[in-house]
Amino acid sequence: MAFCPTLFWLFFGLLLPLALASSFGFLFPLLFALGTGFPLGFLLLLFTRMGRGRALKGMRQVRSHLLRGAGAVFVALGILDTVLYWNL
Structure with a gap:
């Protein structure tokens, strides 16, 4: 694309x-x-x-779980980065 x-x-x-x-x-x-x-x-x-309508509806339902999971990954990586930076 x-x-x-x-x-x-x-x-x-x-x-x-x-x-x-x-x-x-x-x-x-x-x-x-x-x-x-x-x-x-x-x-x-x-x-x-x-079908387009059902697929988009299913993706909307999964969206909240994906957003929470991505947020948890970013927070964990931020904590890891902070810990590694301050322990050098």
Whole structure:
């Protein structure tokens, strides 16, 4: 859908030099493409199987759990970062 600057840096700045240095480097761009395309493919499959209305309603129900989980991860990482910074 979009090619943002972050993906550009990850692909051309990090992945391709790593792929050139590795013996199995030809697989890295394939795995990158599958990993970035998987969420879109999953949503398209969900919309075609369930119908757009039911799929969006189900995602709204899951949204609160995902937001709480993401918040807990960010708080935990913030505490970990603070503890590691002050213990250096």
